Amino acid sequence: MLDDLCPNMSLKKLRIEKYWSRQFPTWLIELQLPNLVEVNISCGCKHIPPFGNLQFLKNLSLQSMGGITQMGAEFYGYGGFPSLQKLILERMHKLEEWSEYHGVDELFPKLQSLKIFCCPNLKSMPRLPTIQHLEISQCNGSILSCMGTLTSLSVLRVGNLNDMAFLPNGYIRNLTSLTKLKITQWTQLQSLPGNEMQHLEMLRSLTIEWCNNLASFPSEVGHLNSLCFIRLLGCPSIIWQPEELIQILNSVHQFQIQICGNKVNLRGQLQHLHTLKGLSLIGAHVSSIYKYNKGYENPELSICCCDELQSLMTAEVANSAQLEKLYIDGISNLTTLPDWLQHLKSLRLLTTRNCPRLERVPMDLKNLHMLEDLRIVGCPQLESRCETQTGKD
Missing domain, CATH: 3.80.10 (Leucine-rich repeat, LRR (right-handed beta-alpha superhelix))
Structure with missing residues (x-):
C-alpha cells in the first residue's frame, strides 16, 4: 500500500x-x-x-x-x-x-x-x-575512541556507557574546541582523567549528574565558568578535601553541587565561599528529602547528612557572605537556628522544613533587613510560640 x-x-x-x-x-x-x-x-x-x-x-x-x-x-x-x-x-x-x-x-x-x-x-x-554537537547514550564505550578526530566539537554529552569505569587516556585530550561537557547516568564511572581535562582549555561548562560511583574529581579543570555536580539517589560517593572544594567553587562563576556532610567536613569553611548565594542544608540522604524539594529553586550548594549547623560558619567572618537563599530541611536534632544567620545581611529567603525539635527562632532575625520570605513548615514545637498575639515569638 x-x-x-x-x-x-x-x-x-x-x-x-x-x-x-x-x-x-x-x-x-x-x-x-x-x-x-x-x-x-x-x-x-x-x-x-x-x-x-x-x-x-x-x-x-x-x-x-x-x-x-x-x-x-x-x-x-x-x-x-x-x-x-x-x-x-x-x-x-x-x-x-x-x-x-x-x-x-x-x-x-x-x-x-x-x-x-x-x-x-x-x-x-x-x-x-x-x-559541533555530539550526544552518545546507551552505546558501547569503545565508540569514544573515535572522538579524538573531532577537533571542531564544541558540545559533548555522554551517558549510560556502563561497560566502562574510566575514560581511557587519549579519548578527549584532542577536543581543543570543547566548551561544554555533560556526563550523565554513567553509573560505573569512577573517575575523570585529570591529565586529559587539563588540555581542554576552552571548556567553560562541566555537568556531572547521576554518576553514582564517581569517587574522585580532578583538582584542575581548566577555566570553567559553570560547574554542576548533581546526584539525586543516596549520598554522593565523591570525597572532597574541604580546601580543594572551596578553591574550585570560588574559581567558577556558577556552580551547583551536592555533597555529603559525612564525607566532607566543611566546619568553619562556608564563610570562605565568597560568591555563594544559594545553600541547602539537609539532615538525611538526598533521596529521602528530594520529594520535599520539588518546589525549591536549585541551590548552588546542597549538603546532605548535615546535622551540625552551628559550626559551618564563623560568625566573625560571616559578614562578608553573599548568601541570598537558605534552605534547612529534615534536621531532626535541631533545636534552634544557628547564630551566624544574623550576619547574613544579603539573605532574602529562609525556609525551614521538617525539623520536629526546633523550639526557637532567634530574635536577631529581625536585623536581616533584606529578608523578604520566611517559611517554617513541619516544625510543631514552634506552633504555640508563633500563635498570633499570644505566642512568645
Whole structure:
C-alpha cells in the first residue's frame, strides 16, 4: 500500500513510523523525492536508501532499524550528504560498523549535530570534520575512541556507557574546541582523567549528574565558568578535601553541587565561599528529602547528612557572605537556628522544613533587613510560640 502512496516530488518533509516491511517502497529506494529537507524513519527494513544523494537534506533521523548491521557506500550514495546538518541514530541494536567511504569527495561537509542513542554494538564512526554537537547514550564505550578526530566539537554529552569505569587516556585530550561537557547516568564511572581535562582549555561548562560511583574529581579543570555536580539517589560517593572544594567553587562563576556532610567536613569553611548565594542544608540522604524539594529553586550548594549547623560558619567572618537563599530541611536534632544567620545581611529567603525539635527562632532575625520570605513548615514545637498575639515569638 505504501508503494502506491508515492508523494508529490516537491515534498520537503517525510516521516514514516512503525513501518515493519522488509524493504522500503520503490519511490524511496530510488529517491524520487529529490527536494526532501527532513526525513524521519522508524522501520524494520534491512537496507538503507542512498540518502546521501539528497542534495537538500538537512535533518535525518533513523530509528528502530534493527536489521541494519553496517552503514557505508549504500548509505552515502554518490553525494555524501552535501547539506546534512543534523543526524540522529536511535535504537539500531545490530548496527556494528559506520565506515568511512572514499567514493565521494567529502562526507558530511556541513554536519553540525550528531545524536547516537541505544546503539550498543556500534564501535566506529567516520571522521566528521565540521561537527559541533555530539550526544552518545546507551552505546558501547569503545565508540569514544573515535572522538579524538573531532577537533571542531564544541558540545559533548555522554551517558549510560556502563561497560566502562574510566575514560581511557587519549579519548578527549584532542577536543581543543570543547566548551561544554555533560556526563550523565554513567553509573560505573569512577573517575575523570585529570591529565586529559587539563588540555581542554576552552571548556567553560562541566555537568556531572547521576554518576553514582564517581569517587574522585580532578583538582584542575581548566577555566570553567559553570560547574554542576548533581546526584539525586543516596549520598554522593565523591570525597572532597574541604580546601580543594572551596578553591574550585570560588574559581567558577556558577556552580551547583551536592555533597555529603559525612564525607566532607566543611566546619568553619562556608564563610570562605565568597560568591555563594544559594545553600541547602539537609539532615538525611538526598533521596529521602528530594520529594520535599520539588518546589525549591536549585541551590548552588546542597549538603546532605548535615546535622551540625552551628559550626559551618564563623560568625566573625560571616559578614562578608553573599548568601541570598537558605534552605534547612529534615534536621531532626535541631533545636534552634544557628547564630551566624544574623550576619547574613544579603539573605532574602529562609525556609525551614521538617525539623520536629526546633523550639526557637532567634530574635536577631529581625536585623536581616533584606529578608523578604520566611517559611517554617513541619516544625510543631514552634506552633504555640508563633500563635498570633499570644505566642512568645
